[in-house]
Amino acid sequence: MARDREPLRRARMLAASAAVLALGGTALAEIPVSAASKPKGHDVSSHQKNVDWRKAKNKGARFVYVKATESHTYRNPYYSQQHNGSREVGIVRGAYHFAVPHTSSGKAQAAHFVRNGGGWRSDGWTLPPAVDLEHNPYGGNKCYGLSKSTMVAWIHSFSDEVKRRTGRRPVIYTTTLWWNECTGKSRAFGSNHPLWLARYNSTPGPLPAGWSYWTIWQFDNGSGSLPGDQNLFNGSTDRLKRFARG
Template identity: 50%
Template sequence: MDAVQARPYVSGVDVSGAQGSVDWAALVRRGDDFAYVEATQGTTQQNPHFRQQYNGASDARLIRGSYHVALPDTSTAAAQVRFFFNHGGHWSGDGQTLPPMVRLTRNPDGPNCYGRSNSAMVQWISNFSDSVRQKAGRYPVIATAAQWRKECTGNSTGFTEKNPLFIIRHNTTPGGAAGRVAAPHVLAVQRQWHAGQRQQVQR
């Protein structure tokens, strides 16, 4: 029997309502290991296919988790966490569930930083993180782009002791994104953050 060769990354996908029905068996065959499924945005938008997608990933024996798209200009962080957890956000220590994740990226409908100063954004993210911790018993993963983090939080290191950090990189290779982020605990680098496309996360 050939020796198992360790990989420097694990592969998976993120999906949202735009993908509808997902062929999970095909993803497993190509070697994907995990899936993050969008559950909610803000306090009003739900992924109408969430349950189907989340259960499909589980049935295919992928490690899976749910994520929330933050809209910090629409409500408090606590309100968004409540909405997230009422519509798919959760965590359990079953060995198959990834930590809840929050995605923080450029505002699609206004100022990049949602009209917040660096300190106000850092406080909003901290409130979100603490609210998830109260509900799930652990802190969420934070997924963001290096440029957005620099512009909107001033490269704050306030979360790096508690929150795994995924750096969103729109490219075909992980590259050196982790090394360019001023944080002591960048735990993962994620590439090609496009709904339904493959992700590779460096170990």
């Protein structure tokens, strides 16, 4: 098992939030007024440790994504408590993988992910698997040293293996800036991969190339009422359940 990298990622996320503020943006702790009617959710990792799920639900959590894996070796040691505990109190939940594309192939990381929590079943309570694609948090090139075409090929490889093993294409978590820069504004994924957009502001803003619609919006990076990062689902609670069922 690889060492726990979450404190490093958390520091990077906080730095990113500070950068947003410096550029005139807004790091939000509360739901934007324009999206207040949408189901509220969050995402957690080992940084949150053992989560009080009953409290989270009482504060409005309707869905959650739990970090399962990173690269091809790391597993979240709190995954079972987080993934199973959220389901036990009636929260729709799913698993995500933090991609580190320069360490191993997309196929290898997808296989590691699915074997360690990234599966899916059509029960109405399990969100489709998700892959986190963002700036390299460990120094060096933000695109992990990969060319645009190689990055696109890596994502295809990851997606194809997840689809082969689970029957669902993964949700893609990213920022517009990272996607457009590191994939060369690829439009190859928007038609069949739900978008989980990260943008800490009062509106989602411009979407990455290829998408015309966001499915999940991460609008705050840890200062809200729910454990971890704050998210919204772009639809009703019934639609959230249908999205989980596939």
